[in-house]
Amino acid sequence: MSLWETGRGAGGRAGSRRTRSDGLLVIDHGAPLLNITASPSPALLDPLLEGGWLSPWSAPVAMLEGESRLNIGRADALGMGRLFRGNDGMDQLSQGLLHLAGDARIEQHYGTFVRSLERSPEGPWRLLAADGTLLTEADWLVLTGTLLAHPRSQLLLGWQEVPLARVAAGLADLQLDHVLACLAGIRFEARTNLMMVFEPHQADIWRALPFALVNFDASAQQRWGLRRLTIQSLADGRCSVVAHSSAAFAADHLDVVGSRSAAARLLPHPPEEGREEQVIAALREAVRQCLAPWLADLDLQAASSQLMRWGAAFPLAPGLPSELMFCPQSRLGLCGDFIAGPGFGRIEGALRSAELLAEQLWQAAPKSLA
Ligand SMILES: Cc1cc2nc3c(=O)[nH]c(=O)nc-3n(C[C@H](O)[C@H](O)[C@H](O)COP(=O)(O)OP(=O)(O)OC[C@H]3O[C@@H](n4cnc5c(N)ncnc54)[C@H](O)[C@@H]3O)c2cc1C
Structure with missing residues (x-):
């Protein structure tokens, strides 16, 4: 049995971005969690929990309604039911699946x-x-x-x-x-995700927020061009913040895939110079403004930023x-x-x-x- 994957590792849209030169940097750049809404649960869920690949999600979740009303605990389709996260990155879900299948029995080919x-x-x-x-x-x-x-x-x-x-x-x-x-x-919705990493001295203000994940309702998405924000703590005191764009924002910026994404290698034409920086700046500014009621004078310039565009983030x-x-x-x-x-x-x-x-x-x- 063999597995062929274009990414550098297993995970796909439920993967984690890792950096060879910085072993502690793990960013869930796609799905930040997994939620089970129907019963019975998938048979694979318990073995993944027992094996320590997943654990129940316990961080506070909120909904941003309209311009700036925060509704703690309100969830939408991506947050209903029982919530779980990968232990040390969502890519551990796929690692767990491979382990349960008996890794050695599967010839694994990445970057192909x-x-x-x-x-x-x-x-x-x-x-x-x-x-x-x-x-x-x-x-x-x-x-x-597909x-x-x-x-x-x-x-x-x-x-x-x-x-x-x-x-x-x-x-x-x-x-x-x-x-x-x-x-x-089948049609797909896209997402353009901005990933920012904050040093320990900048991370505390993020961890002090009353949520680790905030979804945006329809009017907040229209106002800010954002669908979601997640705050992920790293083992060494840093934290990453991932801002998921709205579908409309992503549709308007489909040409920018993120220069460090696997898709960048496949595109017939390189994106116009400077476009990626423009998109990063636009998302950064949206984050700064929408969080102003909770984080005044937020300076995002110092954070290292990367972009990831998911062309087919969600099938409709x-x-x-x-x-x-x-x-x-x-x-x-x-x-x-x-x-x-x-x-x-x-x-x-x-x-x-x-x-x-x-x-x-x-x-x-x-x-x-x-
Ligand atoms: C920004 C974002 C947020 C999300 N949030 C949530 C959430 O909160 N909760 C939730 O449950 N779901 C969420 N999702 C959706 C979730 O990530 C997907 O439903 C899930 O990962 C789909 O898994 P899959 O195996 O079907 O597909 P994929 O994860 O897309 O896996 C398919 C794999 O095939 C590889 N591949 C495809 N074509 C080729 C090829 N020709 N050659 C080699 N390799 C190839 C791809 O690289 C990929 O790794 C989110 C998705 C995104 C993008």
Whole structure:
């Protein structure tokens, strides 16, 4: 069994940014938490908690309503139900999953972008890199993201065709054709996230705030261009503050991906010079102004700042019906938060869909999973 991931490590949108030169710097630049809203919980939840990969979230959560009304304890869809966080970074969720699967049984390849797919009706799946190099061959393929199967890759990356659609054209699998048609109808919301790191002497004022995570209601999002702020304490007294933009702000600044993100390497054209600094400055100013009632004279210039743009941060409903996620004729499975069902668009949905797919794969191809 092999895993191919373009990021430097496992985690995806529930990953953490880490820096080789600064081992204590861990920033959850995507999802800061995981919330379970439906019952029963995903079967993987308890083993992840027991293994110490996750723990219950206990920090105060609030909602910013309108311009500056703070409602402590109010949650929206991303904060309802039972809340959990990764222990020492959200990427520990994925590390825990790999551990539970038996890391040694999985050949793990990071920093490797799968650019195209090939398959003949009888042959194996073939995964290829951007330069056409064969990465691997496999009997079964599980896609946990939509990039290779959704037309946004044409718009975003200038590709001529959707890689999975190209393969499907030669397979005569009606279910796969249906999958591609449904996926093509899914729209995504983007997010542009600003990450700031504060030294210990600057971090105290952040930790003294009455919340560690604040969501913005619809009118606050419109007013500030922000959707969320999270304050993450680091082991050495520093803290990071991550400001998630609103969907509208991200849509207006889609050309700026963040020069240190994996997506930057894939783009056909580099962004216009100075654009990233402009976006950072705009988000910084929004943070400064919206927090003014609690943090007067906030100086954000001194904080080191980075940008991360999530082009497909959240799939919008209805998603891919779960009856279609397993395509036995093509020996293909799909899982992730884009599968319709409880937890859709969140980690909960990604976990539930993976469990559902695993059961079906196990029935159909026990040897491939053993
Ligand atoms: C800013 C932000 C805030 C969020 N907040 C929350 C929250 O509070 N609670 C919550 O539950 N959820 C939240 N989410 C959503 C949550 O992160 C996702 O639902 C979840 O991570 C989806 O997991 P996944 O495995 O389906 O997809 P992903 O995490 O996207 O994983 C897919 C992986 O496939 C890799 N990949 C894709 N294509 C290729 C390719 N061609 N070659 C190699 N690798 C490839 C990607 O790099 C990625 O690592 C948030 C998301 C964002 C962006």
